[in-house]
Amino acid sequence: MSLTKVKEGLAILEVPQKVLNHITEKNEVFYNPVMAISRDLTVLLLRVFVREKDRPIKVADPLTASAIRAIRIIKEVPNVEKVFINDLSEKALDFAKHNLEINRIDPSKVELYNETAEVFLLKTKYYDYIDIDPFGSPVDFLDAVAKSLAHKGVAGFTATDTAPLSATYPKTCLRRYFAKPIENEFYHEVGLRILIKKIAEVFFQYDIPIEVLFSYSYKHHFRVFVKRYRGAKRTDEVFKTSVGYLLYCHKCLYRTTLPFTDFRSLDLRCPFCGHVLDWAGPLWIGNLWNTSYVEEMAKETANLPVSEETKKLLKVVLQESQLQTVGFYTSSALGKAFKLPSLPSKRELFKKLKAVPTHFSGEGFRTPLSHKEVIEKVKKMVGF
Numbered sequence: 511m512s513l514t515k516v517k518e519g520l521a522i523l524e525v526p527q528k529v530l531n532h533i534t535e536k537n538e539v540f541y542n543p544v545m546a547i548s549r550d551l552t553v554l555l556l557r558v559f560v561r562e563k564d565r566p567i568k569v570a571d572p573l574t575a576s577a578i579r580a581i582r583i584i585k586e587v588p589n590v591e592k593v594f595i596n597d598l599s600e601k602a603l604d605f606a607k608h609n610l611e612i613n614r615i616d617p618s619k620v621e622l623y624n625e626t627a628e629v630f631l632l633k634t635k636y637y638d639y640i641d642i643d644p645f646g647s648p649v650d651f652l653d654a655v656a657k658s659l660a661h662k663g664v665a666g667f668t669a670t671d672t673a674p675l676s677a678t679y680p681k682t683c684l685r686r687y688f689a690k691p692i693e694n695e696f697y698h699e700v701g702l703r704i705l706i707k708k709i710a711e712v713f714f715q716y717d718i719p720i721e722v723l724f725s726y727s728y729k730h731h732f733r734v735f736v737k738r739y740r741g742a743k744r745t746d747e748v749f750k751t752s753v754g755y756l757l758y759c760h761k762c763l764y765r766t767t768l769p770f771t772d773f774r775s776l777d778l779r780c781p782f783c784g785h786v787l788d789w790a791g792p793l794w795i796g797n798l799w800n801t802s803y804v805e806e807m808a809k810e811t812a813n814l815p816v817s818e819e820t821k822k823l824l825k826v827v828l829q830e831s832q833l834q835t836v837g838f839y840t841s842s843a844l845g846k847a848f849k850l851p852s853l854p855s856k857r858e859l860f861k862k863l864k865a866v867p868t869h870f871s872g873e874g875f876r877t878p879l880s881h882k883e884v885i886e887k888v889k890k891m892v893g894f
């Protein structure tokens with residue numbers, strides 16, 4: 511079989527050309543160059559994470575496919591003791607072994623397994639870092655991750671089922687994530703927050719509180735990195751402040767959040783225009799980023815051959831993470847809702863609304879101003 515060489519980060523990879531021509535789960539081994547951004551960000555985050563540890567870290571790559579992620583972690587992250595590599599597909603594992611060899615990975619740095627990911631994790635626990643990178647949703651693996659992640663360990667989850675999470679298939683979202691998505695200008699952010707709620711819910715049931723270190727949406731995937739801590743009391747506190755509902759007005763774009771247990775204060779009338787409010791959730795209403803992680807990750811881009819896309823995303827998130835509102839505005843949604851005769855320039859909007867950009871949408875922005883102030887100022891900007 512003729513193999514094609516690919517370079518990504520500090521790794522080289524050999525995969526059949528047809529795997530690159532047509533990217534599908536049916537290939538004998540899966541490799542998607544578009545997901546380099548996910549691997550870049552994993553490596554950058556782990557380079558920051560290892561600094562917290564005074565010992566080498568133990569890593570799991572339970573859905574390894576070509577082993578690209580494991581190879582990059584070993585080559586690009588210092589102080590990695592060992593990466594435990596697993597895939598259910600024997601064919602994928604053959605490619606993984608071949609790629610470990612051509613990258614000259616020291617055999618003492620890896621252990622290979624051919625199990626279903628949950629069994630593999632529970633057999634080989636505990637880990638400082640676990641990477642869950644499945645086809646579709648990560649829900650199958652949440653329980654095993656919660657049970658095999660070491661105290662103060664980090665887990666990275668990919669979800670490619672963005673259609674249910676983002677309201678294209680709301681029934682699937684309800685069934686799979688036990689949450690209602692919403693169709694609005696920040697539906698992707700809502701989808702990501704629903705995914706995080708689901709992860710939190712599984713961890714919380716074992717008295718494991720979590721913190722979101724980094725998260726994003728890019729093309730067809732969501733990705734989130736969470737750090738775990740311990741204790742029922744701390745879990746209660748995180749639950750109280752970070753899980754709730756979004757209330758949203760489709761008429762005037764008003765938005766607010768409601769803590770999960772705060773139904774007594776529920777009012778389904780929009781305080782701005784009187785229209786009936788829609789809702790989404792339960793979802794994560796806590797932070798989407800740990801700002802010092804984002805800052806350190808951005809600095810680390812100078813030390814590694816990461817893609818331009820990764821640098822671009824980090825640059826925006828660096829600004830975005832300074833203002834962690836739930837939801838953002840877009841000029842086109844404002845224009846449509848208020849039938850504005852024209853749209854203000856991006857420059858003016860950002861200046862007058864003290865706004866920061868968002869990686870979720872090129873025309874989106876987060877602002878610290880109240881809804882009333884936003885609407886008044888935007889109308890004034892276009893002389894309406």
Ligand SMILES: C[S@@+](CC[C@H](N)C(=O)[O-])C[C@H]1O[C@@H](n2cnc3c(N)ncnc32)[C@H](O)[C@@H]1O
Pocket residue numbers: 539540541542545549572573574575576578579596597598599602625626627628643644645
């Ligand atoms: C999306 S690919 C992983 C891609 C890889 N992490 C990367 O960065 O390129 C998912 C892999 O999971 C494997 N897989 C699917 N279900 C599994 C399961 N239950 N347990 C273990 N591996 C599984 C598939 O064979 C496939 O190789």
Ligand SMILES: [Zn+2]
Pocket residue numbers: 759760761762763764780781782783784785
């Ligand atoms: Zn309203």
